[in-house]
Amino acid sequence: MPNPCPACDGAEFQLLFNASDRLYNTTSKQFQVVECKRCRLLQLTPQPTPPELEQYYPKNYWFTPEMSTASRLKELYRRFVLLDHVRFVERAVRESGESGPVLDVGCGGGLFLSMLQNRGFRVMGLDFSLEAARVAWSLNHAPAICASLASAPFLPRSCAAVTMFHVLEHLYEPRQYLQSAHALLRPDGRLIIQVPNAACWQFLLLGAAWNGVDVPRHLYDFRPADLDRMLESGGFEVLRRKYFSLRDNPAGLATSLAPGLDPMARRIRQSKEGPRERLAKDLLYGALVVAALPFTALEAACRAGSTIMIEARKKKG
Numbered sequence: 001m002p003n004p005c006p007a008c009d010g011a012e013f014q015l016l017f018n019a020s021d022r023l024y025n026t027t028s029k030q031f032q033v034v035e036c037k038r039c040r041l042l043q044l045t046p047q048p049t050p051p052e053l054e055q056y057y058p059k060n061y062w063f064t065p066e067m068s069t070a071s072r073l074k075e076l077y078r079r080f081v082l083l084d085h086v087r088f089v090e091r092a093v094r095e096s097g098e099s100g101p102v103l104d105v106g107c108g109g110g111l112f113l114s115m116l117q118n119r120g121f122r123v124m125g126l127d128f129s130l131e132a133a134r135v136a137w138s139l140n141h142a143p144a145i146c147a148s149l150a151s152a153p154f155l156p157r158s159c160a161a162v163t164m165f166h167v168l169e170h171l172y173e174p175r176q177y178l179q180s181a182h183a184l185l186r187p188d189g190r191l192i193i194q195v196p197n198a199a200c201w202q203f204l205l206l207g208a209a210w211n212g213v214d215v216p217r218h219l220y221d222f223r224p225a226d227l228d229r230m231l232e233s234g235g236f237e238v239l240r241r242k243y244f245s246l247r248d249n250p251a252g253l254a255t256s257l258a259p260g261l262d263p264m265a266r267r268i269r270q271s272k273e274g275p276r277e278r279l280a281k282d283l284l285y286g287a288l289v290v291a292a293l294p295f296t297a298l299e300a301a302c303r304a305g306s307t308i309m310i311e312a313r314k315k316k317g
């Protein structure tokens with residue numbers, strides 16, 4: 001039996017599909033994605049225990065610094081497609097009128113933080129992975145610590161912004177994280193979250209093959225209405241929504257259609273490839289990402305893009 005729905009305490013669920021780890025093949029265990037009959041929130045069941053869940057994150061999930069020409073090109077690409085995120089946060093902080101650091105929860109190797117830092121922001125990072133926090137410090141010069149948000153040593157009401165890109169869907173207690181963010185934000189500070197959008201066309205068309213459900217790493221799959229409810233009850237009001245991400249949407253569709261070509265999946269599965277095969281697969285994947293652009297842009301223009309980024313602030317009074 002699934003856990004009671006964390007959003008509405010509902011106890012009745014409808015089975016949507018069975019699935020296993022399609023992308024990284026870390027387990028052959030079967031899971032189900034079910035929908036709450038009362039509020040429609042999607043969740044993974046059975047929920048993995050923390051030690052199980054740890055095994056579903058491959059060791060090199062976060063980052064592998066290399067110095068070849070190909071990886072330097074990839075780094076340039078990653079910087080370019082991250083500009084969307086950087087600009088979204090930049091505008092949010094500017095409009096908030098607040099000063100103070102930007103805290104990135106789930107900061108990974110810290111590339112996003114280093115880009116913000118280059119634009120004059122004070123930054124801090126947080127990640128479950130010690131290795132990720134180490135890379136953020138040493139390679140991207142972004143101060144980062146390894147902790148959960150509730151136990152992180154930051155002053156209450158100190159942050160101009162708290163960002164969580166692709167974090168909430170991985171958590172057992174997403175509400176707790178929103179609560180902690182609420183406590184850390186300055187009065188006009190901004191919360192910025194991004195998650196896969198389970199109300200997107202790709203999910204309708206591809207079902208279990210949509211990479212946004214990422215079984216078994218995503219414990220919940222959110223639609224915009226689920227996020228609105230969760231933010232509202234956590235004391236936030238939504239200011240802005242964006243359904244397109246240059247980094248995530250086209251690549252997400254390419255990976256859904258051809259998981260065997262996804263560069264990260266190939267690296268994690270340690271596929272045996274010669275240099276030519278590797279280059280051919282990289283180019284093919286790149287072409288697929290480019291081909292996915294028009295569809296993903298249209299989907300997003302109709303507010304059904306495969307990710308959603310939200311800016312919210314604390315409710316007044």
Ligand SMILES: [Zn+2]
Binds near residue numbers: 009010036038
């Ligand atoms: Zn529910």
